[in-house]
Amino acid sequence: MWRVWRNSGRHNVGLMAGGVAFYAFLSFVPLLGALVMTYGLIADPGVVARHMQMIIDLVPADAAKLIYDQLISLTTTAASKKGLGLLIALAVSIYGASRASGGMMSALNVIYEQEDRRSFIRATLISSALIIGAIMIGIVGVLSASMLGFVGDLVSGIGPLAALVVRATTWLIAALLASFTIGAMYRFAPDRSDARWQWLSVGALLAMFLWFLATIGFGFYAANFAGYDATYGSLSAIVVLMMWLYISAYAILIGALVNAEAERQTAIDTTTGAVRPLGRRGATVADVSEALQDGSHT
Template identity: 30%
Template sequence: MAVAALNGLRERGETNRPLSEETGLPARPSIWSMLWRLVDRISRDNLSLVAAGVAFYAMLAIFPALGVFVSLFGLVADPKTVEAQILTLSAFLPSEAIQILLGALHGVVEKNTSRLNTGLVIGLAIALFSARTGMSSLMTGLNIAYDRQEARGILHQQVVALALTLGGMVFGIVSILAIAAVPAVLAVLPVPDDIRTPLLLIRWPFLAAITMLGFTIIYYAAPCHRVRWTSTIIGSVMATVLWLIGSVLFSAYVTRIATYDATYGSLGAVVVLLLWLWLTALALLIGAEINTLHHDRDGDVPPTKPLASPQR
């Protein structure tokens, strides 16, 4: 019965995997075969183009998102602390991107510092609704990577996008507080230098772990596709690794080789930030493709549906 069902999947073009003679189930492909299939899926799904669309909408969402982020952060700490922590990310973010974020951040802090608690709910609701466009576009991209057509209602989609956007900001606040807390605590406590340095370095594995957890939640909740938590881990790990390595290499490239300012003039910083957002979106989408291949490799082959159409 299992063989007949799997043959039916093959006839509909939903799997091309040969059956194992011993178990009658699809044979596990080799690592090289998986890598080749990943490259094929990236090309077939036009992930580079999809990531560009996600990056564009994420760019539009950054500034309202910063408003929400600073307002929420101001409830638990000094919003100006955010500036110092953004500067600590210079190894991962190009300096041009950092300058754009800091410029927007200064405007938000100056505008909201005196009234972080006044009209907070209304202001947050408006800014959060504007910021959700970036997450909505990512949801569409993940549906493409998972070969799923959007079947949720418009209200359901917007609720998920808003929840994930707000959740991402909460993750950001927790990360910044944790990263900022370690040096502050070490400055007060009489900690020996041989212990101080490892404790300071722990911040970066923590940032990677928080990023991986955030990616896992996105893979679980964003696409129109029910998956197990455990089935998203491999893609989350690989997406985090790709994002960290790609960000470091891109930052080094922009700092030492590229001349975007000479080419694009005053728009150079905007171009750099947009490229970094594209890199981030591409890493997330590749992670989703890896999850899809991992499902297939383990014999969990859900029915394939037409590609998702972009949300409007």
């Protein structure tokens, strides 16, 4: 963890998290729009806000209100779009939201010490694919939450224990989906040979755990001590949302740092495909083993 702490300063993780948060903020409305419209292809877009209520409630109150208001506005717009118009609007929203994944791609290249040699078209396609994947996983999460909520209503009469089990199952599914999404980002966003999933899981789980703790902690701080309303007035909701996006990006980048340092500390080939020797793996952190440099073996 000392190496993670040291490299977080060397790579300016705080500054990169701020940049990612800025691009995520610019992509906020397009991303919600893409989620609502994609959901509308298979279900009534008008109920997406209700199905996402449990997730929204986790976000700090001011940011949650802003997200909910945008969702209501977007569901009204999405309901009026049909057929080709819906697909065009969806494509525009995905392209707009790709700025967030593009910012994360740049940050992860820095953490994995990779120079991005991908063309603009390829980078755009990858960032859009990451957004589409995140949207699909988000829809699965929303549908799972809604189905489990329905089950919870059915079993609520059985007793509080049954309701608790359903709620715990809901959060477990959400945590697994979030960890998988973060792991996929670690694997496909940097311009390097893909890492094996087992070398991504620790950082992804840690990032999800840090994000959860930071979200709860920041929500409590913003509600009780920060005084954003007094300082920023009508802009307080935007400030809280920006701060929440910042700590979310920071948690994801710390998870990536943990993975990068784990790869750096072993001589084992951590990339996919046939086993290759050091220096020929197509990934900076996998091509240099500090364990061997220190005279030890992993």
